[in-house]
Amino acid sequence: MTRRRSAGKLIGQILFWILIIAIFIYLIFPFYWAFISALKTQAELIRTPATFWPEEPTLRNFRAVFQNPGFIRGLGNSIIVAGSVTVLSLVVGSFAGFALGKLRFRGRSPSLYVILAMTMFPQIAVLAGLYAVIRVLGMPALPSLVLSYMIFTLPFTVWVLTAFFKGLPISLLQSAQVDGASTFQTFTKILLPLTAPALVTTGLLAFIQAWNEYLFALTFTSISPAARTVPVAMALFAGQVAREEPFGEIMAGAIVVTVPLIALVLIFQNRIVAGLTAGAVKG
Amino acid sequence: MAVKTRARGPSALARGEERTALWLLLPSFLIIAVVALYPLGRVVMSSFTNERFAAGVELRGGQFIGFENYRQLLSLTLRSVPQRLDAEGQPMFADGEPVYEHPRLFLRGLDTPRAYDAVSVFDLFGNRYVLGASSARFIRAVWDTLVFTVSSVALETVLGMIIALTLTAKFIGRGVMRAAMLVPWAIITVVSARIWEWMLQPTRAGFFNAFLTEIGVIDRSIAFFQTAALQVPAMVMIDVWKTTPFMALLLLAGLSTIPTELYEAAEVDGANPVRRFFSITLPLLTPTLAVALIFRTLDALRVFDLFQVVYGEARYSMASYAYYQLIAARNVGMSSAASVIIFIVIFTFAILYIRALGVERDD
Numbered sequence: 001m002t003r004r005r006s007a008g009k010l011i012g013q014i015l016f017w018i019l020i021i022a023i024f025i026y027l028i029f030p031f032y033w034a035f036i037s038a039l040k041t042q043a044e045l046i047r048t049p050a051t052f053w054p055e056e057p058t059l060r061n062f063r064a065v066f067q068n069p070g071f072i073r074g075l076g077n078s079i080i081v082a083g084s085v086t087v088l089s090l091v092v093g094s095f096a097g098f099a100l101g102k103l104r105f106r107g108r109s110p111s112l113y114v115i116l117a118m119t120m121f122p123q124i125a126v127l128a129g130l131y132a133v134i135r136v137l138g139m140p141a142l143p144s145l146v147l148s149y150m151i152f153t154l155p156f157t158v159w160v161l162t163a164f165f166k167g168l169p170i171s172l173l174q175s176a177q178v179d180g181a182s183t184f185q186t187f188t189k190i191l192l193p194l195t196a197p198a199l200v201t202t203g204l205l206a207f208i209q210a211w212n213e214y215l216f217a218l219t220f221t222s223i224s225p226a227a228r229t230v231p232v233a234m235a236l237f238a239g240q241v242a243r244e245e246p247f248g249e250i251m252a253g254a255i256v257v258t259v260p261l262i263a264l265v266l267i268f269q270n271r272i273v274a275g276l277t278a279g280a281v282k283g
Numbered sequence: 284m285a286v287k288t289r290a291r292g293p294s295a296l297a298r299g300e301e302r303t304a305l306w307l308l309l310p311s312f313l314i315i316a317v318v319a320l321y322p323l324g325r326v327v328m329s330s331f332t333n334e335r336f337a338a339g340v341e342l343r344g345g346q347f348i349g350f351e352n353y354r355q356l357l358s359l360t361l362r363s364v365p366q367r368l369d370a371e372g373q374p375m376f377a378d379g380e381p382v383y384e385h386p387r388l389f390l391r392g393l394d395t396p397r398a399y400d401a402v403s404v405f406d407l408f409g410n411r412y413v414l415g416a417s418s419a420r421f422i423r424a425v426w427d428t429l430v431f432t433v434s435s436v437a438l439e440t441v442l443g444m445i446i447a448l449t450l451t452a453k454f455i456g457r458g459v460m461r462a463a464m465l466v467p468w469a470i471i472t473v474v475s476a477r478i479w480e481w482m483l484q485p486t487r488a489g490f491f492n493a494f495l496t497e498i499g500v501i502d503r504s505i506a507f508f509q510t511a512a513l514q515v516p517a518m519v520m521i522d523v524w525k526t527t528p529f530m531a532l533l534l535l536a537g538l539s540t541i542p543t544e545l546y547e548a549a550e551v552d553g554a555n556p557v558r559r560f561f562s563i564t565l566p567l568l569t570p571t572l573a574v575a576l577i578f579r580t581l582d583a584l585r586v587f588d589l590f591q592v593v594y595g596e597a598r599y600s601m602a603s604y605a606y607y608q609l610i611a612a613r614n615v616g617m618s619s620a621a622s623v624i625i626f627i628v629i630f631t632f633a634i635l636y637i638r639a640l641g642v643e644r645d646d
Binding site: 016019020023024026027028030031033034037045046047048049050092093095096098099100103104105106108111114115118120121122123124125126127128129130131132133147148150151154158177182183184187208211212214215218219222230231232234235237247250251253254257258261262264265266269272273276277 | 296297299300301303304305307308310311312314315317318319321322323324325326329445446449452454456459460461462463464465466467468469470471472473474475476477478479481482486487488489490492493496497524528529532533536581584585587588591592601602605606609610615618619622623625626629630633
């Protein structure tokens, strides 16, 4: 009896580990495949059947990627755009988050609902209109990307920061006001430093979203190729040989743009998970 | 709520607070007005015009044409296709199967007010019918996007649930697994499209053809992206890989809020794991699941990156159709009408979900 139960337990354990390993392989394999493909020579890349391990690993593809001016410019543009988007949405978002989370005023609930509704906004619905606005304003491509990315980073930032500000004790605000501080001083001097963890979380998520964005980037840089960001550069990647898609270099590029982001995500793992699940889970 | 009662009185402090609040909100609302509300209004307006981009980027003022763009995008027609007749006027058969006339003959005739293209041809009760649309590519894009959305959201919910339930167990390496879950999520969608494009190459240089041949499942390489029936499933496959971790993370967070005492009590009562899942886990997880489903469905409906990168103009999602109408065809009015239709579809889904699942957000 006991032997049968322990045998059943062992089988259960084995199945459990097979499941774990299967999930792990599923999640990681495409990344692994991109990595080994980036290390292969051109001859090995087009050989059939594909090899599962590079026979003579080479850094040629990585070297080619770093000598590709379009790719390097894309990296620079993406860092500028995603960085500016992060800063702008944190500044503007923390203002709004403080007002919505801690201050009492008429129109507070409607304001919150407008911002929440914005998170469901499909970008494609404003594409033609936004394109026209940018043409009329004569804005260069990079600033116009920063401004237009607010459409998805701002609502999220405001939403999370509002919840965070609301969680701070109201007594902080009251005692500062008793001491004669203005509301704005209370915000910048006392409450803002306390929100640092939430700012890191929302800032990271805003950065990643901006880094990832493709539709606006593709549209607004269509007549100024110098302003292309990483996703556009990766989508339009062209090698030295025309017509044939240089998948070795594309995979090397994929690794180059992904590794820093994975590092960032792993360092701030807990914060990111907390930020992603904020609002989705009550309790 | 001491503050609330104080705010009712017109004290200087309360008025000051109100003024500060409005100043603090001003930048957010200015930005929202410039990047969302005004452009949306402009899109709605131009969807009723025949506005186009002329000579590069200059907008040529369009004329008001009412609902013509919408009619052009959404007009459908259903025609029956007769059997072909031979020289004696008898219905033709080949190998015992009836031979039909070409469906196109019945979509573009003198009696039709506009030109229709075939969306699908089907047999019903021994008759053949053809469904025509004046913008067959748009109707196909809507259909493909709906199929894509339903299948990818369903698959990633099931997979996400399996992963989340597995990760609630305590085991060595759990931290590594949680970290691994963030890898697909952190990869740029365009980049993941290109990685999968490479893995799904039509020759055995691609991983899938090499692997499937190796283990003997197939004996000839499959052209995943060139075979019409596999085009949408391939997109689903890529999307599921990229977004399942997000689903699993949300569900995992929801699972962690369920008190363990419930499971212990159920175990004492002799409920088996399946029973425990359906009577404890699933009901308590419903709010989380609802929010996750809304997020993912709305996201899947606006899919653009995957379709545009892999197929370009060979196969459209709703969003990539609107994009190409704007950028390639320079047809601002038509693109705007398509955008408005997408907006309405997404809005309808959001409302249906919120009604059906009874999700309420407290502010």
